Amino acid sequence: MSFIPQGTFFDLSMMGSALNAFQYAESVTSNNIANVNTPGASRQVVILNEAPPIAGSPFSPTHSQGTVGDGVLVQQILRIHADNYDQLFRGATASQNYYSTEQNALNALQSTLGDPNSGIGAQYTAFQTAINQLVTQGSGAQSTSVRASVIAQAQALSTALNNASSAIVTQQNSALSQATTLVTTTNGILDQIGALNGQIRAASAAGDSPNTYKDQRDHLITQLSQYLSTQTSIQADGSVLVSVNGQALVNDTVVYHLAAPTVGTASNGTSTFKINFQSTPPASSTAPGIPLGSGQLAALQDLYNNKLTVYGQQLDQFASSLANEVNRITQSAYDQNGQAGAALFQPIVGNLPISAGNIKAGITDPAQFPIAFASTAAGSLVIPMNSGNNSIDTSASLTNYASLANPPAAPLVGTLTVTINGVPQTFSYNTGTTDNSVNAFVTHFNSAHLGVTASFDPNSQQIVFAQDPTNVDPASRAVQGGAPQQPGFSISDSLDTVPGTTPANQYLLGVLGAGSIDGVAQNAGNAFGAQDNSGANALLSVFSTNVGVPALLTTSATAATAGTATTVALPAGVNNIAVGQVLTIDATSGGGAPQENVVVSAISVDPTTGIESVTFTPSLAHLAGYSVQSAQTQTLGQFYGNFVTRVGLDGQAAISGNQTQTTLANNINQVRQSISGININEETQNLVQYQNAYSAAARTINVINQMMQTLINNLGVGS
Numbered sequence: 001m002s003f004i005p006q007g008t009f010f011d012l013s014m015m016g017s018a019l020n021a022f023q024y025a026e027s028v029t030s031n032n033i034a035n036v037n038t039p040g041a042s043r044q045v046v047i048l049n050e051a052p053p054i055a056g057s058p059f060s061p062t063h064s065q066g067t068v069g070d071g072v073l074v075q076q077i078l079r080i081h082a083d084n085y086d087q088l089f090r091g092a093t094a095s096q097n098y099y100s101t102e103q104n105a106l107n108a109l110q111s112t113l114g115d116p117n118s119g120i121g122a123q124y125t126a127f128q129t130a131i132n133q134l135v136t137q138g139s140g141a142q143s144t145s146v147r148a149s150v151i152a153q154a155q156a157l158s159t160a161l162n163n164a165s166s167a168i169v170t171q172q173n174s175a176l177s178q179a180t181t182l183v184t185t186t187n188g189i190l191d192q193i194g195a196l197n198g199q200i201r202a203a204s205a206a207g208d209s210p211n212t213y214k215d216q217r218d219h220l221i222t223q224l225s226q227y228l229s230t231q232t233s234i235q236a237d238g239s240v241l242v243s244v245n246g247q248a249l250v251n252d253t254v255v256y257h258l259a260a261p262t263v264g265t266a267s268n269g270t271s272t273f274k275i276n277f278q279s280t281p282p283a284s285s286t287a288p289g290i291p292l293g294s295g296q297l298a299a300l301q302d303l304y305n306n307k308l309t310v311y312g313q314q315l316d317q318f319a320s321s322l323a324n325e326v327n328r329i330t331q332s333a334y335d336q337n338g339q340a341g342a343a344l345f346q347p348i349v350g351n352l353p354i355s356a357g358n359i360k361a362g363i364t365d366p367a368q369f370p371i372a373f374a375s376t377a378a379g380s381l382v383i384p385m386n387s388g389n390n391s392i393d394t395s396a397s398l399t400n401y402a403s404l405a406n407p408p409a410a411p412l413v414g415t416l417t418v419t420i421n422g423v424p425q426t427f428s429y430n431t432g433t434t435d436n437s438v439n440a441f442v443t444h445f446n447s448a449h450l451g452v453t454a455s456f457d458p459n460s461q462q463i464v465f466a467q468d469p470t471n472v473d474p475a476s477r478a479v480q481g482g483a484p485q486q487p488g489f490s491i492s493d494s495l496d497t498v499p500g501t502t503p504a505n506q507y508l509l510g511v512l513g514a515g516s517i518d519g520v521a522q523n524a525g526n527a528f529g530a531q532d533n534s535g536a537n538a539l540l541s542v543f544s545t546n547v548g549v550p551a552l553l554t555t556s557a558t559a560a561t562a563g564t565a566t567t568v569a570l571p572a573g574v575n576n577i578a579v580g581q582v583l584t585i586d587a588t589s590g591g592g593a594p595q596e597n598v599v600v601s602a603i604s605v606d607p608t609t610g611i612e613s614v615t616f617t618p619s620l621a622h623l624a625g626y627s628v629q630s631a632q633t634q635t636l637g638q639f640y641g642n643f644v645t646r647v648g649l650d651g652q653a654a655i656s657g658n659q660t661q662t663t664l665a666n667n668i669n670q671v672r673q674s675i676s677g678i679n680i681n682e683e684t685q686n687l688v689q690y691q692n693a694y695s696a697a698a699r700t701i702n703v704i705n706q707m708m709q710t711l712i713n714n715l716g717v718g719s
Contacts, residue, residue: 011704014051017071018697021048024074025690032683040219042081042676043683044211049075079211085672086218087232090225092665094294097226099657101299105171106307106651112167113647120164120315123157124640128543134371134536143533147366154326154344155361161319162348165357168312175273175300175308179261182227182297183275187257189224190242193217194255197239201252204238224249229293245291247277258290261301265605270313273304307650314643315356316576317550319345322636323354324551325542330363331485332451332469333370333535338524340487341370341535353573371535374488374522375466377457378529381520384461385438385513394438394456398431398511406504406511411436414495414508420451420467421483425476429508438463441508448589449473451480452489463512465491465522470538470545474587474595477553478627482571488523548630549639550576552583560585560622565601567615568628575612579603582633585618586626594620597631 025046035041051070113119130146130153137146196217203210221242224230233241235252242250249256257278264282266272274289275297276282282289292298323345333341346362347354363369376382383405386392390403401407411432418425427448435441438456445454453468467489472480495507496518504510509518520526552574560566570577581600588595598616605612614628634642 014071015697015701021072021074022690022694028077029683029687032678036678036680040215042079042215043678045078047075047078049073077209080676082672082675089668089672090222090230092661092668094225094229096661096665097296098294098299099654099661101296102303103654103658105303106654109167109171110651113164118160120160123160127153127157131539135540138533144366147369151361151363151369158359158361161356161359164315168308172304172308175304176261179297179300183258183260186227189220190250190255193220193250194253198253200238226295227297228295245293247290270309273301313576318640319356319359320354320551321547321549325547328469328485329535329538330370332467332487334372334487334524334528335368335370338528372529372532373467373534374527376517376527377464379526381516382462383513386461392461397436408505408511412508417492418450418452420489421480421486423480423483425450425479449476463514470541474584474629475589478587488521490521492519546632546634547636548632552630554628556626556628559624560618562619562621565615565617567613569611569613577614582631583628584631585628586622594622596620
């Protein structure tokens with residue numbers, strides 16, 4: 001094989017390509033060094049390739065075997081970038097921003113709710129302590145200061161509820177305000193991405209390498225992932241399709257701007273934060289918004305809809321039940337002056353239902369704080385039931401019992417009608433079976449939960465009937481329905497056919513020495529004792545008794561079929577029932593069938609009337625008119641404790657999520673930067689490498705020049 005030299009000028013051409021290539025490489029490396037701290041900048045490298053070889057000699061190509069190199073070419077400027085790690089990093093960034101946003105908001109809210117001095121929990125305990133002191137102190141004029149303390153603590157508790165409600169509303173408003181600002185920022189980023197798409201597409205079509213534009217675009221998409229979930233798809237023309245859970249945000253240069261967040265109404269009537277596109281407004285206020293996925297905007301949406309709104313609803317439920325249970329007692333009692341008691345808790349705005357933000361202590365005068373129940377012990381209508389100086393054995397059979405002043409000669413079977421709050425309820429008795437002794441009657445009567453309690457006073461040998469709003473069950477509440485609470489009651493006996501003339505031993509009230517109260521209202525005129533303190537004990541029981549939360553009592557106008565979803569409209573103003581809540585329907589004395597508990601599966605609201613309806617599926621059939629009320633499954637303290645636990649768990653989940661996603665994002669970014677990041681040490685080495693190569697090429701050209709000079713001089717050219 002022979003090699004035919006290509007000539008000195010050919011060598012100069014090769015070295016010229018080398019100088020160009022190494023200078024280009026130095027420029028790219030210098031650009032890397034210059035952008036070592038530029039956010040989003042990716043490492044770029046020059047890909048060098050041998051120039052196409054020359055076959056033979058340009059003067060005698062047919063006589064040459066083999067090829068000769070023609071120098072070096074810059075094939076491309078390669079952008080080192082890991083798109084797959086970008087997607088992972090953006091997902092972790094979105095999640096980290098989601099949890100961080102929730103953590104900050106929930107921390108602020110917990111500080112308000114959990115204040116050890118003025119928080120709801122502390123004031124609820126102080127309210128209980130004040131009532132306990134009232135029980136210990138007793139009634140009468142000497143209890144004025146203690147009554148004042150109860151009123152003050154009731155107001156302090158109301159204020160704590162007001163403050164908590166206000167804090168939640170403030171957080172909701174803050175979420176909306178922050179989201180509005182973030183939407184503006186997001187739209188600005190989308191505009192920049194769309195513009196870069198156009199520049200990249202044009203540069204790619206011209207055969208250029210728009211690496212800097214791509215860096216800027218990817219950095220903007222990463223910024224975008226702070227605010228909402230983002231997915232990307234590189235198109236054939238170099239542009240990128242950016243979407244959020246299947247809905248396009250940027251398609252080539254077309255940008256779909258987000259609209260400012262709005263608060264609409266969900267199908268269950270609750271306020272709902274959502275974000276839509278400016279170009280496609282929702283068809284209705286109940287239409288769902290964009291599925292934001294994760295990021296700060298999604299966190300603000302979740303905070304508003306699934307946390308703050310729920311917290312507010314639960315506080316409203318707590319306030320309504322607290323007021324309902326306490327007011328049932330105070331409105332059933334008399335104050336120190338024998339006046340009918342008022343509701344202790346009242347709405348601030350009278351025409352609106354009680355809620356956490358609309359509650360106050362409605363009694364301000366300690367003398368008007370009611371704790372005395374109507375009781376026959378305070379009057380003179382009930383007489384001792386014993387004969388002579390005999391003492392009643394309360395376990396002895398009533399029939400022909402000689403110690404009774406009026407023992408029945410035979411078992412008595414009749415009915416007592418107990419009227420309370422204007423609603424009559426019946427109690428069937430039989431002195432031969434269920435009521436054959438004083439003890440048996442007292443137990444049987446009290447187990448009926450009619451709102452009046454019977455007891456035997458061994459000192460006076462008298463039966464005592466007293467109003468007792470704590471001695472009611474769901475069935476009794478259902479019978480009384482929405483009748484307003486009022487002090488006083490009456491009892492009539494069906495066997496006292498001609499009151500005033502029927503022999504005492506022929507009807508139960510007469511046997512018990514209570515014939516004179518038959519059909520006579522027991523009220524402040526004949527059954528009021530200023531020293532009576534039973535109302536205080538009743539108030540204390542509120543803290544240990546299971547109650548329905550929220551306060552709800554209504555009836556269904558239609559029948560219910562077993563196993564079929566049933567919808568019941570709630571009273572106007574009741575709008576704090578939630579899906580998953582347990583209701584007791586068709587309450588019966590003793591809790592037997594058809595009474596059952598059902599779970600609310602759906603909430604709906606009539607857009608015209610605003611009336612809320614609940615849907616549930618009963619296991620049993622129920623006739624029209626069956627009762628519907630909140631199930632008495634927990635105490636008020638337990639309910640509030642569960643509320644605090646939920647807020648705490650939500651806050652802890654946000655903290656844990658933030659920590660986990662921050663670690664994940666950092667780890668992914670380390671790998672990401674190790675691939676596409678600019679390493680100053682590596683770039684410095686590359687710069688020296690290209691500088692040395694450039695110097696070598698330059699020296700080679702110098703040698704070639706000397707050779708050419710020698711050739712020219714030896715040939716005598718120009719001499």
